[in-house]
Amino acid sequence: MSALGLAFLSPWMLTALLGLPALYWLLRLVPPRPRKVDFPPLRLLLDIVPTEETAARTPWWLVALRLGLAALIILFLAGPILNPASTAAPGSGPLLLLVDDGWPAAPDWEARIATAEAELTAAETADRPVALLGLSGEPADIVVGTASQARDALKLITPQPFTRDRTSHLPAISRFVADHAGSDVTWLSDGLETGNGRGFADPLSKLGNDSRLAVHVPQNSARALAAADNAPDALTARVLRAETGTGETGLVRAFDLRGRPLGETRYTLGANETETKARLEMPLELRNEVARIELTDGRSAGGVQLLDERWRRRAVGIVSGATSDTAQPLLSPVYYLSRALEPFADVRNSSGGSPSDSIQRFIEDGVPVIALADVGTLTPHAKDALTTWVQNGGMLLRFAGTRLAAAEGDDLVPVRLRRGGRVLGGALAWSTPQPLGQFPPESPFAGLPVTEDVVVNRQVLAEPDPDLASRTWAVLGDGTPLVTARHDGQGLLVLFHVTADTVWSNLPISGLFVEMLRRTVALAGEAPRTTEAGAAAASNAPAPETPSLSPTRTLDGSGAFRAPPPTAQPVPATGLAAADATHPPGIYGPPDGFVAVNALAPDAKLARLDLNGITASVRGYANVEPTRLAPWLLVGALIAFLVDTLLVLILSGSLQRIRRRGAVAGILLALAFVAAPPPASAQDVSQKDLQAALRTSLAYIITGDRTIDETSEAGLRGLSLQLSQRTAFEPGDPIGVDPARDEMAFYPLIYWPVGDNAPALSSEAVSRVDAYMKRGGTILFDTRDAIYSATGSAPESSQSLRRILAGLDIPELEQVPANHVLTKSFYLLPDFPGRYRTGPLWVEALPTAEQTESGEADPVRSGDGVSPILITSNDLAGAWAIDERGQPMLPTVPSDPRQREMAYRAGINIVMYALTGNYKADQVHIPALLERLGQ
Numbered sequence: 001m002s003a004l005g006l007a008f009l010s011p012w013m014l015t016a017l018l019g020l021p022a023l024y025w026l027l028r029l030v031p032p033r034p035r036k037v038d039f040p041p042l043r044l045l046l047d048i049v050p051t052e053e054t055a056a057r058t059p060w061w062l063v064a065l066r067l068g069l070a071a072l073i074i075l076f077l078a079g080p081i082l083n084p085a086s087t088a089a090p091g092s093g094p095l096l097l098l099v100d101d102g103w104p105a106a107p108d109w110e111a112r113i114a115t116a117e118a119e120l121t122a123a124e125t126a127d128r129p130v131a132l133l134g135l136s137g138e139p140a141d142i143v144v145g146t147a148s149q150a151r152d153a154l155k156l157i158t159p160q161p162f163t164r165d166r167t168s169h170l171p172a173i174s175r176f177v178a179d180h181a182g183s184d185v186t187w188l189s190d191g192l193e194t195g196n197g198r199g200f201a202d203p204l205s206k207l208g209n210d211s212r213l214a215v216h217v218p219q220n221s222a223r224a225l226a227a228a229d230n231a232p233d234a235l236t237a238r239v240l241r242a243e244t245g246t247g248e249t250g251l252v253r254a255f256d257l258r259g260r261p262l263g264e265t266r267y268t269l270g271a272n273e274t275e276t277k278a279r280l281e282m283p284l285e286l287r288n289e290v291a292r293i294e295l296t297d298g299r300s301a302g303g304v305q306l307l308d309e310r311w312r313r314r315a316v317g318i319v320s321g322a323t324s325d326t327a328q329p330l331l332s333p334v335y336y337l338s339r340a341l342e343p344f345a346d347v348r349n350s351s352g353g354s355p356s357d358s359i360q361r362f363i364e365d366g367v368p369v370i371a372l373a374d375v376g377t378l379t380p381h382a383k384d385a386l387t388t389w390v391q392n393g394g395m396l397l398r399f400a401g402t403r404l405a406a407a408e409g410d411d412l413v414p415v416r417l418r419r420g421g422r423v424l425g426g427a428l429a430w431s432t433p434q435p436l437g438q439f440p441p442e443s444p445f446a447g448l449p450v451t452e453d454v455v456v457n458r459q460v461l462a463e464p465d466p467d468l469a470s471r472t473w474a475v476l477g478d479g480t481p482l483v484t485a486r487h488d489g490q491g492l493l494v495l496f497h498v499t500a501d502t503v504w505s506n507l508p509i510s511g512l513f514v515e516m517l518r519r520t521v522a523l524a525g526e527a528p529r530t531t532e533a534g535a536a537a538a539s540n541a542p543a544p545e546t547p548s549l550s551p552t553r554t555l556d557g558s559g560a561f562r563a564p565p566p567t568a569q570p571v572p573a574t575g576l577a578a579a580d581a582t583h584p585p586g587i588y589g590p591p592d593g594f595v596a597v598n599a600l601a602p603d604a605k606l607a608r609l610d611l612n613g614i615t616a617s618v619r620g621y622a623n624v625e626p627t628r629l630a631p632w633l634l635v636g637a638l639i640a641f642l643v644d645t646l647l648v649l650i651l652s653g654s655l656q657r658i659r660r661r662g663a664v665a666g667i668l669l670a671l672a673f674v675a676a677p678p679p680a681s682a683q684d685v686s687q688k689d690l691q692a693a694l695r696t697s698l699a700y701i702i703t704g705d706r707t708i709d710e711t712s713e714a715g716l717r718g719l720s721l722q723l724s725q726r727t728a729f730e731p732g733d734p735i736g737v738d739p740a741r742d743e744m745a746f747y748p749l750i751y752w753p754v755g756d757n758a759p760a761l762s763s764e765a766v767s768r769v770d771a772y773m774k775r776g777g778t779i780l781f782d783t784r785d786a787i788y789s790a791t792g793s794a795p796e797s798s799q800s801l802r803r804i805l806a807g808l809d810i811p812e813l814e815q816v817p818a819n820h821v822l823t824k825s826f827y828l829l830p831d832f833p834g835r836y837r838t839g840p841l842w843v844e845a846l847p848t849a850e851q852t853e854s855g856e857a858d859p860v861r862s863g864d865g866v867s868p869i870l871i872t873s874n875d876l877a878g879a880w881a882i883d884e885r886g887q888p889m890l891p892t893v894p895s896d897p898r899q900r901e902m903a904y905r906a907g908i909n910i911v912m913y914a915l916t917g918n919y920k921a922d923q924v925h926i927p928a929l930l931e932r933l934g935q
Helices: 011-028 060-078 109-125 147-155 166-179 197-204 333-341 355-364 380-391 402-406 511-522 630-652 655-675 687-694 706-726 763-774 799-805 876-880 897-921 923-932
Strands: 006-008 080-082 095-099 130-134 184-188 212-216 224-230 235-240 248-255 261-269 275-280 292-295 304-306 314-320 345-349 369-373 395-399 472-475 481-488 491-496 551-555 586-588 595-597 617-619 699-701 735-737 749-753 778-782 813-815 842-844 869-872
Touching (some): 109 130, 109 147, 109 184, 130 166, 166 197, 184 197, 224 292, 235 292, 248 275, 261 275, 314 333, 314 355, 314 511, 333 369, 355 369, 380 395, 380 481, 380 491, 706 897, 749 876, 763 778, 778 876, 778 897
Parallel strands (some): 095 130, 314 369, 369 395, 749 778, 778 869
Antiparallel strands (some): 006 080, 224 235, 235 275, 248 261, 472 481, 551 586
16 A cells, blocks of 8 residues: 555554554553652641542553554554555566666666566565566567566666667567466566657557556656767767756766766757757867767766767868969869868868968978879979878878879879870760779778769879779779879878869769768878788788777666677678667777777657557656665654653652662673773774685785776686686685785785776885785786787886886796796696787796706795796786676687687686695606606
8 A cells, every 4th residue: 555655565554543542541541650748747637538539540641652652563563665666556467577678777777676676576475476578688488487586687687788679579478468367567668769669568558368568657768969070160969868848957078088088068958959969169189089978967878979080080281283262262172172071070271372382381280181182293392291291191182183184203193194184075085974883892982882973074094003903992984993092101192083173073062072081081190901802912002991890898788888798799890870789889999990889870869758549557767765664663662662661660769779770780881891802893804804714715906997897806707717627726706905905915816907097006005015925925917908019028118017016126027938837837838828819928037047056047946936926918807707607708819719718727827826836846747747748
């Protein structure tokens, strides 16, 4: 029973309140204690009691206190709950609980879980079977169980970073309802039409078989971001919502790839607006560093926009050789180029003067891309400066014209050109204008749609050359080049064989021209790459697009980065319009060339779930958590009982005797308290120390970075599992350690992942770490950057590691030699790979031959020969990490199951080395090792 935000688990107990009037009369008839009267002889006659007496009555305030005590006990037994979650009326059949667990559910996930718990509690009280189904999962048959089993399954459901079409679950739901008459269906919806909400609710309400439908809808659904755009003056993004009726303001923040905040801005939504634009007005250089935009309130994957190279606005300087720019600016090549480049680039036009002077000025300003529209001959000084600029990494984007066609000795073009060009109706002419051909597979333009309405009337022809095919990015219908390119040093030369205006072709007024320029400018600053095919075998061949990119980091439903799930699949190098179940939002590809996939498409809109005409009971979610009042009522009843007892003692005169006895008891208690020893503080023996002392465990350093710490824990959990299965050592669960506060002596090996911005250790932490290493402990530092570092480089080059090691007494280090105990402590290993295998493992240097008595280098040393420090960059924990199902969390680079096996073997060797020291260095093991080596 519930009303006015108050519910009772046992409402029938409230009938006992009807007995309070009878209790009132009984309490009033109880006489008080006899009065104590002194015996003054002169007042004896005055105090004679009358012959007719009436019974004394209990004081009204004492009666009220006792009635209140009785009422508190009755209310306690009734089990009141404040702000109960609304639940469906219990029925006879099973309850099917449908949970929207896509990204729109993340902002109010706690309220959703509280409502689900209330539904399960109601079903458990009614002894009803329960089935639970998360609507973001793969469609599958629905299994019926108990409410307790459903509660355990509910703990495993978390918001996913995508939304699935809910109608895919309708067949399984229909089979469930058909097999279970009288079943009730409760849908905990996210309140949005996303995922075909109406198409799911309509058939859900018509399942029949006496099935009833209840739908929970939040008052305010999730907010989202879409269509981030690096506009000429600001970085913008669409802020979306589904509800109207009230105004709203919020905050949007921008971060770089390392999570550092770069800027923030406020957005405002009017009462009748469902979307607005958030504008981040920052300098262009700062906007180009933005990799993530997010809403600060109601965090979800839909409230995050990830940005990659496609959102960077590079500065492009435009220089034209035409003379009509001033007289007819709307017909000049500069006008067409500016309009095509403005959506994605910072366009800078030359302000008069000669082309050579403009080129010099752009080079001095550090412009990464210079576009020359029909510029032929340059001054020697400008030509030399432009050549040096290209070789140092600049991109020279050229467009043909009469001046370029007539120029001689121009080597700032990707291919050798024929003088004059090819004209419709002239020598080497076409009989009709030529359409575009298909883009070569290795071209950056591969995948762009070729429109039939784009035709070319004239072009600059390229001389036949063995390298011509490998330098061609676009061709005409007859196979002649339309766009060619080649690398020159670290830079790139690109030539469009038509003009930048409409004189030779209508390409500049097509949408294809904008996309071609977008992809071309995006390559500025990239190093030369070669194709897998033989066409790009030459060193100056154009860089092809990577066919697909594997996930590096993906978002969870709340918009936080996590390791990619096992179901994540690679995406095309051109990216995806929106994420889905197999391509969750996140970063795909290497850090220097990743592609961002977002939860929402650029044109996405949010619409409220339409339940008009649906036969269902519509409810909301609790705005506050349900609160059980029974404990407070019990405390109130206890206090009332103690007050009643004290008043009875006062009225009966017993308090004087108790007071005298209580004084003696108080003195004795005070003496006992003073003599008792002080209790042990929680700091002396913590639960973490107790666990580590009772069972040997591996430990990892808590860095404060959630992703790194979760990977470290999962990695050591995976390594501990392998140790239990393969060796006699059965470690406990991995334990996180803070070097500044926790005792480290309990752990034989501590894994220390080094983050990009790891701070220097405090003086207390330095003392603890140094003492741990001096007393025989081993720390394994992992910089996890082997994929970026050159093979064999010293790990001390990492600035983060330098900051951590500052102040520590670090011995001389060397790469693990072939005869080191680490190579044979359990397995015979040539190297120690992790997720990566290019980084070496560094240990304390072994004594040289001159330092040993035998004259030979020998790993046997004092302290069992265990190095106090190990340093690697191969991300060992990333290779060891497993999820709750025992599956690998992160892929190896390259993806090779054998490499993961070798990583586990490396980890087992390191643990055995830390536990046993130089045991395997003893000569008694030589015959067995030689036998295993086949010698």
